[in-house]
Amino acid sequence: MHKALYRVYRPQKFEDVVGQEHITKTLRNQIENNNIGHAYLFSGTRGTGKTSTAKIFARAVNCLDSIEQEPCNECEVCKDILHDNIMDVVEIDAASNNSVDDIRELRENVKYSPTKAKYKVYIIDEVHMLSQGAFNALLKTLEEPPSYVIFILATTEPHKIPATILSRCQRFDFKRVTVKDITSRMKKICVEENIEVEEKALNLIARNSQGALRDALSILDQCISFGDNKIEYKDVVELLGTVNVEQLFDLAQYIINQDTKESLKILNEFIVWGKDIRNLINDLIDHFRNLMICKVSTDLDEIISLPEETIEQLKSQADTINNNDLIRILNILSTTQDNIKTASNPRVVAEVTMMKIAQPMFDESKEALIKRIENLENAIESGNIKVTTVNEVVDNQNIEPEIKEEIEYEDVKSEDVKLIEHSWKNILKSIKTDKNMPVYALLGDVRNFNVYESALYLIFDDNYGFAKTRLSSPETIDYIQNKIREIINRSFNVKIVLKSEVKNIDLEIKEKSKDKGEEILKGIVSEDVLEVKDSIDKN
Known part of the structure; x- marks a missing residue:
C-alpha cells in the first residue's frame, strides 16, 4: 500500500523541521x-x-540517550513513542473529543505518574475546537499541573482560545514555510525517491502550497503519479489548473499596452482550457505585485521566490509600466478578488475587470485619471490627434448622419430621484446578497438618476456602452425593476441610458407645465367671462 510522502518524510528530529528554527532552537x-x-x-x-x-x-x-537535545529515536522510550506503544504520550484530537466529559477524563488520568517515561505529555490538536465548558475544565489542570505533566496545545486559530488559557501557556508561532525552503526540501526528497524533476516545476508547486510544506508534499505526490516518476513544468500546470508563466506574462503585457481585444481573447482561451478564473485573478495579483517589487527594490531574492530567469523577465516587463498604473491595476484586481468569491458568473466579472484594467476610461479612480491624462499628453506630443466633424464624416462616406434618440427628463431633482439616490446602496446590497455579481458590479458605475413620468433613467458615462448592452436585456431589466420595487415599494420602468442620449427639457416646456389652469378655464368658460375677469384685474 502506498504511503503518502508527507508521512514517509515526517520530521523525526528538530533539525528536520523546515523553516521553524526560531522555535526548535528555543525548545532545545x-x-x-x-x-x-x-x-x-x-x-x-x-x-x-x-x-x-x-x-x-x-x-x-x-x-x-539524547544527543545534543535531539531524540535518538533508537532507545526503548523513543521507539515506543514513535509506534504509539506507550501511555505516557497521549495525542488528543479536540475536533472529535471536545466535550466536558472528555476533559474530565483527561484530568483524572493526569493524577497518575508516568509508567515508563520521565514526563507525561498531552498533545491536544485543534484545541480551539473545545467547548467553553471543556476549556473551563482544562483551566484548573493547566494552572496547577503535576510536575511530571507537559501540555502541548496546537491550533490554527489561536484567536478562538480564551485569554485565561493563553495566559497559562508559552506561545510559539509557526511561520509559513518560504518557497525557497519548500523547494529545497522537495528537491532532496526527489533525489531520494529517484524522481527526475524540473526546477521551475518544484517552484510552482511550492508557490501553490501557500507556505504549507505538507500541502506541497501532497501536490508532489500527485505529480509523481501523474508523470510516472518524471515531473515536468507543463504537467504541474495541467494538474493544478494554474496559468503557464509565459501566458501570464503575455496577458500582463496586453493589459499594460491597454489592448482590450487581446486581453479578452486570452481570458477566453483560459476559460476554454478549463482554468479556474479565481486562480487566474490570484495569479495576476501576484504577477503585478512582483512587477511592483521590481520597480522599488533591487534586492529581490528574499522578496520574490521565483527562478532567476523569471525574475529577469519581471525586471524587463517592469520597465514598461509606471508605479501609478501598477497601483491602479492592483486595486481593481483586489476588488475583483473579493467580488468573484460570491459571483454566480465569475466569467462576466473577470471580463468587466479586463475592460477596466486594460482601459482606464472605464475606471474613475485617481490613478485612472492620471493615466488618461498621460495618454492624452502622449497623443498631443506625437501629433496623432485629428478632430473630425460630423459633416466631414457624412461628406467623406456619402451617408446620412445617424440621429440618436434624445431622451428628455426633469432638470430639477424630484422626490422620486431623491428616494432612488437615498436607497441605491440598499438596492445594490440586496443584489449582492443574491450573488448576482455581474449586475452588482455594473450598476455600481451608474453616474446619475432621473425620473420622467413613470420611467427611471439609470445614466452611465458615454464610455460605458458595454454596461448598457449587458444590462439592457429584458430579463436583467425585469430583475432590476423587481429589486427596486422590493426595496422602496415603488414601481418604475427602468431604462439604461448614456449621458449623450439625455437632454434637459426645454424652458418653454417647463413654462407650459407650470400652470395649465388658464388653458383648462378657456375650455369651459366663454370669452365674455374671461373679458370680465380681465377688466376686474385691471381695476
Missing part, C-alpha cells in the same frame, strides 16, 4: 537548561510542523 535550549515549561501553545497555519514538532519534543524530553 529549554531541554539543555532543564527549563521545560508545563504548557505550550503551538499556533500557525496548516502544514507548518506544529504536531510534528510536538511529537519530537515529547521524545526529546523523555529520550534515554
Whole structure:
C-alpha cells in the first residue's frame, strides 16, 4: 500500500523541521537548561510542523540517550513513542473529543505518574475546537499541573482560545514555510525517491502550497503519479489548473499596452482550457505585485521566490509600466478578488475587470485619471490627434448622419430621484446578497438618476456602452425593476441610458407645465367671462 510522502518524510528530529528554527532552537535550549515549561501553545497555519514538532519534543524530553537535545529515536522510550506503544504520550484530537466529559477524563488520568517515561505529555490538536465548558475544565489542570505533566496545545486559530488559557501557556508561532525552503526540501526528497524533476516545476508547486510544506508534499505526490516518476513544468500546470508563466506574462503585457481585444481573447482561451478564473485573478495579483517589487527594490531574492530567469523577465516587463498604473491595476484586481468569491458568473466579472484594467476610461479612480491624462499628453506630443466633424464624416462616406434618440427628463431633482439616490446602496446590497455579481458590479458605475413620468433613467458615462448592452436585456431589466420595487415599494420602468442620449427639457416646456389652469378655464368658460375677469384685474 502506498504511503503518502508527507508521512514517509515526517520530521523525526528538530533539525528536520523546515523553516521553524526560531522555535526548535528555543525548545532545545529549554531541554539543555532543564527549563521545560508545563504548557505550550503551538499556533500557525496548516502544514507548518506544529504536531510534528510536538511529537519530537515529547521524545526529546523523555529520550534515554539524547544527543545534543535531539531524540535518538533508537532507545526503548523513543521507539515506543514513535509506534504509539506507550501511555505516557497521549495525542488528543479536540475536533472529535471536545466535550466536558472528555476533559474530565483527561484530568483524572493526569493524577497518575508516568509508567515508563520521565514526563507525561498531552498533545491536544485543534484545541480551539473545545467547548467553553471543556476549556473551563482544562483551566484548573493547566494552572496547577503535576510536575511530571507537559501540555502541548496546537491550533490554527489561536484567536478562538480564551485569554485565561493563553495566559497559562508559552506561545510559539509557526511561520509559513518560504518557497525557497519548500523547494529545497522537495528537491532532496526527489533525489531520494529517484524522481527526475524540473526546477521551475518544484517552484510552482511550492508557490501553490501557500507556505504549507505538507500541502506541497501532497501536490508532489500527485505529480509523481501523474508523470510516472518524471515531473515536468507543463504537467504541474495541467494538474493544478494554474496559468503557464509565459501566458501570464503575455496577458500582463496586453493589459499594460491597454489592448482590450487581446486581453479578452486570452481570458477566453483560459476559460476554454478549463482554468479556474479565481486562480487566474490570484495569479495576476501576484504577477503585478512582483512587477511592483521590481520597480522599488533591487534586492529581490528574499522578496520574490521565483527562478532567476523569471525574475529577469519581471525586471524587463517592469520597465514598461509606471508605479501609478501598477497601483491602479492592483486595486481593481483586489476588488475583483473579493467580488468573484460570491459571483454566480465569475466569467462576466473577470471580463468587466479586463475592460477596466486594460482601459482606464472605464475606471474613475485617481490613478485612472492620471493615466488618461498621460495618454492624452502622449497623443498631443506625437501629433496623432485629428478632430473630425460630423459633416466631414457624412461628406467623406456619402451617408446620412445617424440621429440618436434624445431622451428628455426633469432638470430639477424630484422626490422620486431623491428616494432612488437615498436607497441605491440598499438596492445594490440586496443584489449582492443574491450573488448576482455581474449586475452588482455594473450598476455600481451608474453616474446619475432621473425620473420622467413613470420611467427611471439609470445614466452611465458615454464610455460605458458595454454596461448598457449587458444590462439592457429584458430579463436583467425585469430583475432590476423587481429589486427596486422590493426595496422602496415603488414601481418604475427602468431604462439604461448614456449621458449623450439625455437632454434637459426645454424652458418653454417647463413654462407650459407650470400652470395649465388658464388653458383648462378657456375650455369651459366663454370669452365674455374671461373679458370680465380681465377688466376686474385691471381695476
